[in-house]
Amino acid sequence: MFLKDKSHGLYGRGSRRSRESGVGNPGGEHVENFTFFNPTKIEFGLGKEQTIGRHLSEHGVKKVLLCYGSERIKREGLFDVVARSLAEKGVAWVELGGIVSNPVISKVREAVSLGRAHQVDAILSVGGGSVLDSAKAIAAGLRYDGDVWDLFVGKAGIESALPLFAILTLAATGSEMNAAAVVTNEETREKFFIMSPALFPVASIVNPTLMRSVSREYLVYSASDVIAHLIEGYFTAAEHPKLQSRLVEALINTVIETTEALLVDPEDDDARGQFAWAATLALNGLTSAGVSGSSWPNHAIEHAISALFNVPHGAGLSVVMPAWMKWSLSRNPAQFKRFAATVFGVDTAEQGVAALEAWFDKIGTPTRLSQLGLGETQIPAIVENALGNVGAFGIADVYTRETIADILTNAL
Amino acid sequence: MFLKDKSHGLYGRGSRRSRESGVGNPGGEHVENFTFFNPTKIEFGLGKEQTIGRHLSEHGVKKVLLCYGSERIKREGLFDVVARSLAEKGVAWVELGGIVSNPVISKVREAVSLGRAHQVDAILSVGGGSVLDSAKAIAAGLRYDGDVWDLFVGKAGIESALPLFAILTLAATGSEMNAAAVVTNEETREKFFIMSPALFPVASIVNPTLMRSVSREYLVYSASDVIAHLIEGYFTAAEHPKLQSRLVEALINTVIETTEALLVDPEDDDARGQFAWAATLALNGLTSAGVSGSSWPNHAIEHAISALFNVPHGAGLSVVMPAWMKWSLSRNPAQFKRFAATVFGVDTAEQGVAALEAWFDKIGTPTRLSQLGLGETQIPAIVENALGNVGAFGIADVYTRETIADILTNAL
Structure with missing residues (x-):
């Protein structure tokens, strides 16, 4: 896993630049100092x-x-x-x-x-x-x-x-x-x-075959969770080198493709295997190594929703992500445009976000608070709880009460 | 690093299928059992x-x-x-x-x-x-x-x-x-x-900045070496899952882009950093994990050339690779077509191989035996020496005296 020099973390503290803007540095590209160390032995397969x-x-x-x-x-x-x-x-x-x-x-x-x-x-x-x-x-x-x-x-x-x-x-x-x-x-x-x-x-x-009995619901929540792990750094980094962007896109495209294959045929062990290995690589330090100033706003907000209302984490994330993206795309338009093109083959940043939301709808993971049984009434409580998370994620200066409420309002 | 269950190796033994055809299984896609274990700590940066x-x-x-x-x-x-x-x-x-x-x-x-x-x-x-x-x-x-x-x-x-x-x-x-x-x-x-x-x-x-004084020649030989590490498994695997293909393509595209940037400006530390990290990821087990039945024919042949004539390994590889590809592309046309599209944006397998050869020419790493000071006269000696390598790489049944001579003839 990637251990940042200072923060020892996947959940890197926001850099000055990302703290100021809330999201990445448009067009910035710079390989940051890092330590990569991951001694876990993976035994993969049947x-x-x-x-x-x-x-x-x-x-x-x-x-x-x-x-x-x-x-x-x-x-x-x-x-x-x-x-x-x-x-x-x-x-x-x-x-x-x-x-x-x-x-x-x-x-x-x-x-x-x-x-x-x-x-x-x-x-x-x-x-x-x-x-x-x-x-x-x-x-x-x-x-x-x-x-x-x-x-x-x-x-x-x-x-x-x-x-x-x-x-x-x-x-x-x-x-x-x-x-x-x-x-x-x-x-x-x-x-x-x-x-x-x-x-x-x-x-x-x-062993991917041990995952055959995962329900359809938990499969799509899992897809949402893996994509969330990949997009946090991708969109929030102060600098996101193209190498790392390409690795993220390789993994997201694999998750999309294999989720669709598994919805058609849950016994497709090859798709199950690629999905599983993509999920491991999505948060083992590979994609975050060399990326500077990234942060975890979607998780900071979602953790509030699942802490309060015990919804599945992946279901909460598929609600938060499009809402957060709509709030943040004007802050890092180049990377959102890149995402639109490389993941969904569409032209604009807005189309890319819409395509991800439509894909979540298509596979059947929620994209609106109402699908979680929540609405405007619950937003203040979610905001208050999320304010308890943003400090630990190092993003309290950008993710204020007002900002979090704005983002959640996008999910109504 | 990826340690195959049986061979403990990057240099996996050919599976029955790859042994029979010499190259991959067209269209095959199956995540193979593997053990991934790489305990090396990387300290990257200035x-x-x-x-x-x-x-x-x-x-x-x-x-x-x-x-x-x-x-x-x-x-x-x-x-x-x-x-x-x-x-x-x-x-x-x-x-x-x-x-x-x-x-x-x-x-x-x-x-x-x-x-x-x-x-x-x-x-x-x-x-x-x-x-x-x-x-x-x-x-x-x-x-x-x-x-x-x-x-x-x-x-x-x-x-x-x-x-x-x-x-x-x-x-x-x-x-x-x-x-x-x-x-x-x-x-x-x-x-x-x-x-x-x-x-x-x-x-x-x-530390990429320690590599600033690498000569132009050794930079392009290095690019060739990294690409060789990536294409061996990509083209020879009995099965090459799309996830792993995407990772390989992400790394090759990064090598191409950053090599060109460094040829323009050797002080471009960001390009140097992405090149260096791509080189590490190209042979640390990431791209070979889950890939079955791959082999190392380009290395088996090139090691003969540099053992006999002490040419730089990367220079030997940029001669061998296009020659080997021309010999093998009809044996795995789908993967060569994929390579053509994803790396060079061209349509056919043949165009992809030609584009790689042209790129080697453009950056100034050799693509012909004559550029190494070698010719038809030396082929028999190279073949004999290579025959001493193919056994260790597990591909002696396909890479016979005649096959190796055919491949080297493509490099005249």
Whole structure:
């Protein structure tokens, strides 16, 4: 993952230039200093989940906390495969199921207690991004003496974490190959992130055929999430070199093409595989390396919506993105025009944004607050919550109460 | 770096299908199982060479073998910067200069003796791909009791190597972020490669401004080398998923654009930076992950030319590539047509190959054997030498004496 020199982050702080304008430097092109380091081993493909016991035992793990979400992994047989692989290598485990979408800190706390009681020496996530992000928080929490939420609010830094392993069952968040995690505090309605080199998974297994049973809804939300990861830096960077723009466009075009293929045929494993690998590459540091002054306004705003109303993150993002783009396209017209041409083959910046919105409509992910059951009445609450996020993303000076309200109004 | 399950290699063995046809499976698209693992830390940008002492000391290095090529790094001040950084962190060093282009095994042997005598505990390469590939061989040789050439001919495997660090002064080979190295045995005229996860550099410093003094000639040879790394898999794969094709095209288009910019203005650091990062990404496993049955025929043939006649590797490649393409385009017309459209905006496979050859001519890297001072007379010797390479690349069944001669005849 790309670790910025100063911010150690995917979620880079806005540079002076991007802070001033809110979005990128039109036409700017300059490769910024960076450190690229991503030690996660990816095991990609059919049957790779059978190697999990070997990965753990090679790492010296004796007892693992096995985290998962619903009981689906038991019904569908994946749990048995994992259990057999662990048993074969003499790795003991403690189970923790029931992790939900938009994962919550209370569950993380429960898991930290359980892991401490059983003296586990590693964490294994079997599930999608919500399970994996929870697992990262658990891994850090087990090496921290205080309350794990302290790590999210900056009361304490993450010095170390238990070694973390993952078997992915849904491709979207990129968490399998990065060092970040997002969790919601359901009491305070804060959806915050942590990030530390200690949170890179040691090994992540990505078997696209395990994702066949992902619902049509979650497939299109995932497409929205991956596109969001790609466009944040692309449009907000103070400088966006053409090399990095081309990589982003390669990934967005792949997501669009493979999503359409999967909507026609959910058994198309080749499309599923390309979708999954694009999702990993979209947030593993590849596209952000060398990009300066980018920021994460769409996430800062969406996290408010899902923290308050528990909507799927990808559904929230497909509402926020077109609204944010309409607000920002006049601030970086060259890059929006480039996007229009390279992704949708249309001429103007406005047409490009309209084409993305139309594509979201076509695949069936929401583009209006009303589709989330929200409206003008809820905007003030979303704005207030989002104001609690923009500081952490380093964009509080541009994303004021008025700006966020303007953007959300575009989504009515 | 992408480590194939079976071959541990960038230089994947040909699959049955590619072995049968010699090139790819027209229209095939299938994401293959793979393991992606690349633990090298890249420090990219201005002034990063000043961090070298810190990287070594953080890794516990006490005494390093500092390898370099010509005395240019002393004249231009880089050596002093490195020495100061090492001294500040209390890291001692032993110098070994005089490593040449198309690096030779006798020099590697000399370095292994020197390193053993001084009991160094790490290797530092300051230079381009030749110095770095030598450094990899030295690092492995210092952990092997026999003659280091044994590792190149498969007499022994590479179990471990001394930790390796690099400061890059020329972007081309991608060696700074992969686990392979190529060295010539000048007695036997064999140019062979080694590859092992033990050979990943721990950290590589890529400061594009250190490359400003690269000559015009070596710039265009480097462009040829990077393009060669990208097209081998692109055209030879049994299956080449569109995602990976798009990544390759993003990188080739960047190389073309930035090479042209640098020929106009060698001080264009932004172009230099994008060129350098494209060179790294071209051979760090990114583009080969998920690609099945690819092979390295252009390298197998070119290594024969530079082993025999000591021509610059990139110059040899720009001669071999168009000749090989003319031979192979009828075997994978869809991918050649795609290349023509996405890289040169022309319609047919033949036009695409002609456009690449014309571009090589335009930037001034050779496209004919005669420009290397070679002709029909030398073809038999090149063929015989190349036959010694094709086995290691897993393509001996297709690349017979007759085939290689046919390809070389295209370069007359």
